[in-house]
Amino acid sequence: MKHKLVSLALTAMLLLSACTAPPAAANTDAADPLNSAAPVSESVLPEVNKESAVVEITASLADYAAPEYISISNANSITEIILFNPETAVQLIKAKASGNSPDEWAYTKDELAALSAELPPLAGTEQTAIYLKDEKDGEIYLTVLNGSVIFDQFESLTPSQNQAPSATPSTLGEKNALNQAKNYLALMPFSYEGLVKQLEFEGYTSSEAIFAATNCGADWNEQAAKKAESYLDLMSFSRQGLIDQLEFEGFTTTQAEYGASAVGY
Known part of the structure; x- marks a missing residue:
């Protein structure tokens, strides 16, 4: 009789627990067909x-x-x-x-x-x-x-090589890159290639850097001559060594030879 009473008590407790337990969360994926499939990543x-x-x-x-x-x-x-x-x-x-x-x-x-x-x-x-x-x-x-x-x-005789033309920038990025290019050239000489790389290093896109270098108005022969002079102010170079160094900086062979000749070689 005692065991029967305990069993009845447990049954009652289980029934009470079932009645008071919070309802199970609804399966929204099953209820909504639109959510049944995994979302497609936008990066795909x-x-x-x-x-x-x-x-x-x-x-x-x-x-x-x-x-x-x-x-x-x-x-x-x-x-x-x-x-x-x-x-x-x-x-x-x-x-x-x-x-x-x-x-x-x-x-x-x-x-x-x-x-x-x-x-x-x-x-x-x-x-x-x-x-x-x-x-x-x-x-x-x-x-x-x-x-x-x-x-x-x-x-070496194209406008983009010896005398950069001037065009009106069409975007803010081109405008700022062009201003930055002119600021650089006011401080030190650059080759066309060197200026593009420097602007890209500063965070400008390739198209902005190319636009700026192409339209900055620089004479690349003159830039080579200035760069050659700056090298000779620091150390001695043979003519060929100077030409090689200028080419390493991105000047064309013709520009490098012009630069070496401009400083007396």
Whole structure:
């Protein structure tokens, strides 16, 4: 009888607990079909777009470099494509040393310029730039942007090389980059390539830096002469050593030779 009373008491307690326990949380996913599937990450679409664009870009540039020698990145508002490979590097370096353009250079420039206007930009970018280098982080020999040649190592007489023209900036970034470029040039001499790299180091996009260097009004021969003079104020150089140093700073061979001649060599 005692055991029966205990059993009845436990049963009553369990019933009371069931009556007073809070109701289980509703399964909102089951109630709402829209929430039954996991949400799609917004980053998926740009990644798919990027993969598709990279495949198309790589295929379009197959005549110039193997896939492992093509570097594609998104630098804020611009798609940057760097081309480099050992065979091209040898030709570019030899041509620069001889002071002559590589074989079919005019065709290469025109073709890459046209491709820069046709290739699909990565998601979130509006412009496409192609840099032809002797290695991934090496010297720039050619820069094309949206169908135009911006920098040419072998065209020492083009406006972008010897006398930078002046154009009105269309964005605040271009305006500030242009002002910064002029401030730098007032303090010290720069090559075209060196000025672009310095502006990019300061956080400007490649397109803003290129715009500023192209339109800052600098005479790159004069800049080479000033840089040569500043080197000689610090240490002694042979003529060839001075030319080599100026080329290392990004000046073309013609500009470097001009700079060496301007200081008496």
